[in-house]
Amino acid sequence: MSKQIAEPSDEASETTSVPQRVKSLIQRNKKVIVGVGAAAALLGYALLKHAAEQHITEGIESGExxxxxxxxxxxxxxxxxxxxxxxxxxxxxxxxxxxxxxxVDYEEEPEGYSFAGAEEIWLSSGMDEDYDFR
Structure with a gap:
């Protein structure tokens, strides 16, 4: 006893090439694709408008x-x-x-900075370099 293989009856089950399937999907979903594109454009516009109101976009042209x-x-x-x-x-x-x-941290002081009493400390230490805060 042999089995017969049924032929595909609808176009979705037919063997088609990938470009043909993509083209078919685009044609069937054109309204959805256009709607999503329009929504993305509207969202982009709203975000740019918000950025401009917050002054975020100023200076972008200058690269700063x-x-x-x-x-x-x-x-x-x-x-x-x-x-x-x-x-x-x-x-x-x-x-x-x-x-x-x-x-005021004396290690952060600019070179050459001196405070009152620095000379006396240096002299009283026997002119030791470790105590020279002049």
Missing amino acids: PTGRLHDRAVNSIVNGEITQEVFTCRCAEGEDHLEGPDS
């Missing part, structure tokens, strides 16, 4: 790092005391930040 408007505080030591200047900043960090020393 840019981010949200924030403050940059710069500390420096003047006459043994910390002074601070605050500037507006748009760096990629995007949030307030502090630069420079946050306390």
Whole structure:
């Protein structure tokens, strides 16, 4: 007894090439594809508009790092005391930040910095280099 093989009756089960199948899928799903593309374009527009409102896109053309408007505080030591200047900043960090020393640490002092009594300490140590803070 032999079995007969049935011929495929519908077009989905027919043997077709990959390009033909892709073309068929695109034709059947054209509305979905167009809808997804339109949604992606609308989302991209909304994100760019939001970025422009937050001033994130300014400076991109110049190639400089840019981010949200924030403050940059710069500390420096003047006459043994910390002074601070605050500037507006748009760096990629995007949030307030502090630069420079946050306390008067004599190891951070610029070369040549001296404090009151440095000469007396040096002389009382027998002019030892380890105690020369002038």
